[in-house]
Amino acid sequence: MPRIPNNMRPLFLKGLPSSRVLKQYANLNDIANFQNSAYKFPKVSKLELTFKKMNAYGHMGARQFWKYNLRTITFHNPQLNIDVKRVDCETKEEQLACPSVLTVHFQNGSKKTIDCKNVHSSEIMNQLIEISDAIRVPKEEIPILTQEGHEERLAKA
Amino acid sequence: MSLIKSLTCKAINFTPQSSITFRSFSITSIQQAPKTKKEQDAKKLSEKRIARKDAQRKALAKKPASSSPLFMEIPQALRYLRAAEVGRPLNEAVLNIRTTVLSERGVAPLSGAVRFPKPLKETRICVLSNDELKRKEALELGAVTVGDSKFIDEIQNGNVDLNFDKIIATTDIETSLRKVARILGPRGLMPNAKKGTVTNDIKEVISESLGTQPFRQKNSCVALTVAKCNFTDEDIVKNIMATSKAVRDSVASIKSKKPILVGETVLSTTHGPGIVINF
Numbered sequence: 132m133p134r135i136p137n138n139m140r141p142l143f144l145k146g147l148p149s150s151r152v153l154k155q156y157a158n159l160n161d162i163a164n165f166q167n168s169a170y171k172f173p174k175v176s177k178l179e180l181t182f183k184k185m186n187a188y189g190h191m192g193a194r195q196f197w198k199y200n201l202r203t204i205t206f207h208n209p210q211l212n213i214d215v216k217r218v219d220c221e222t223k224e225e226q227l228a229c230p231s232v233l234t235v236h237f238q239n240g241s242k243k244t245i246d247c248k249n250v251h252s253s254e255i256m257n258q259l260i261e262i263s264d265a266i267r268v269p270k271e272e273i274p275i276l277t278q279e280g281h282e283e284r285l286a287k288a
Numbered sequence: 289m290s291l292i293k294s295l296t297c298k299a300i301n302f303t304p305q306s307s308i309t310f311r312s313f314s315i316t317s318i319q320q321a322p323k324t325k326k327e328q329d330a331k332k333l334s335e336k337r338i339a340r341k342d343a344q345r346k347a348l349a350k351k352p353a354s355s356s357p358l359f360m361e362i363p364q365a366l367r368y369l370r371a372a373e374v375g376r377p378l379n380e381a382v383l384n385i386r387t388t389v390l391s392e393r394g395v396a397p398l399s400g401a402v403r404f405p406k407p408l409k410e411t412r413i414c415v416l417s418n419d420e421l422k423r424k425e426a427l428e429l430g431a432v433t434v435g436d437s438k439f440i441d442e443i444q445n446g447n448v449d450l451n452f453d454k455i456i457a458t459t460d461i462e463t464s465l466r467k468v469a470r471i472l473g474p475r476g477l478m479p480n481a482k483k484g485t486v487t488n489d490i491k492e493v494i495s496e497s498l499g500t501q502p503f504r505q506k507n508s509c510v511a512l513t514v515a516k517c518n519f520t521d522e523d524i525v526k527n528i529m530a531t532s533k534a535v536r537d538s539v540a541s542i543k544s545k546k547p548i549l550v551g552e553t554v555l556s557t558t559h560g561p562g563i564v565i566n567f
Contacts, residue, residue: 152357152358155358155561155562156357158561159368159561159563162368162371162372162561163368163371180375197374197375201374201375202371202372202374203371205370205371205374206367206368206371209367209370213374213375214375215374215375215376274364278357281357285355288354288355
């Protein structure tokens with residue numbers, strides 16, 4: 132495979148290493164440990180995220196939250212029920228009226244909502260941590276893949 | 289001898305009627321300039337490069353999967369893949385397998401079919417027969433319900449929940465089926481010899497309709513969908529093992545001078561990363 136020159140690399144490769152294996156390690160580590168997302172939610176029974184399919188009118192934060200933060204939340208809470216609804220709106224009125232909401236259902240039956248319209252994904256995450264009493268996953272429990280780790284594993288075998 | 293002579297004479301004396309009916313062909317090859325040394329060297333180099341790459345691929349295929357930097361145990365890999373597939377619709381979030389198969393040039397491509405322990409799509413089959421042995425056989429093969437002529441009477445009375453995808457009947461019960469044609473027909477369940485659902489060879493029809501996933505080698509790869517993300521770990525592992533067995537069986541069935549190598553296997557999802565697993 133020929134190397135892609137730096138100025139011509141596609142956007143999804145931005146900031147990733149050029150080696151095939153290291154790039155995949157970076158992708159996998161992003162799933163396991165996205166910034167400020169490795170939390171456990173013992174009090175939550177269900178997360179429900181609703182947003183519009185296109186970014187316009189303040190729905191980008193919710194989409195990014197789904198794309199990055201929600202993956203890591205699923206990784207550390209495999210039993211948590213997560214429901215994502217992406218609404219398809221055709222007319223402008225519908226698009227303006229479409230809500231962008233994260234609903235948190237608790238174990239005791241109560242629920243709280245976070246309005247995600249015009250809010251950055253990191254801010255949504257912060258609010259979620261605050262209202263649901265999330266517990267940070269300790270560093271030792273997050274599997275992070277590195278070249279050194281692989282060499283160690285080979286040496287053991 | 290004289291006959292041949294006369295024939296050749298005729299051929300020599302033959303004169304074309306028009307230029308359209310007679311064409312002359314030249315059979316000498318086109319003269320090409322000899323290749324320069326530079327071109328010859330370049331060709332040799334590219335041949336060497338291809339040979340080196342082939343040798344590399346073979347060496348990689350002989351190594352165990354656990355030596356790959358992207359290797360993971362299946363449950364751990366599924367944790368990553370399920371996370372990558374969060375919030376996607378169920379029919380979109382599927383697990384795929386891709387296996388490299390290294391064979392010599394000219395060997396027929398690998399092909400076969402897998403019968404999954406947990407199929408991707410459930411098909412409910414009902415078998416109707418007066419023969420007790422056949423009913424037993426059908427249940428073993430994976431039919432949901434079996435019945436005889438009493439069962440048909442119950443269908444007529446409307447006591448049976450007709451939640452089937454297919455009803456198969458044997459020839460001995462076919463005549464008594466006519467009274468329920470009005471009930472089964474509109475649902476598309478009526479057994480019919482033309483459709484192949486009235487037969488004495490139940491085994492073949494059931495295994496055909498229970499869903500076998502065909503696979504085929506393409507560019508030294510075998511790729512197929514194995515499971516859905518919402519299956520349990522146990523079901524997924526069973527399906528992967530069934531696939532492995534089917535691929536190895538079809539490798540064994542192909543005749544080749546040199547052995548066909550089954551190399552690295554990658555488990556992946558529609559939107560997720562590829563992870564090397566034991567196969």
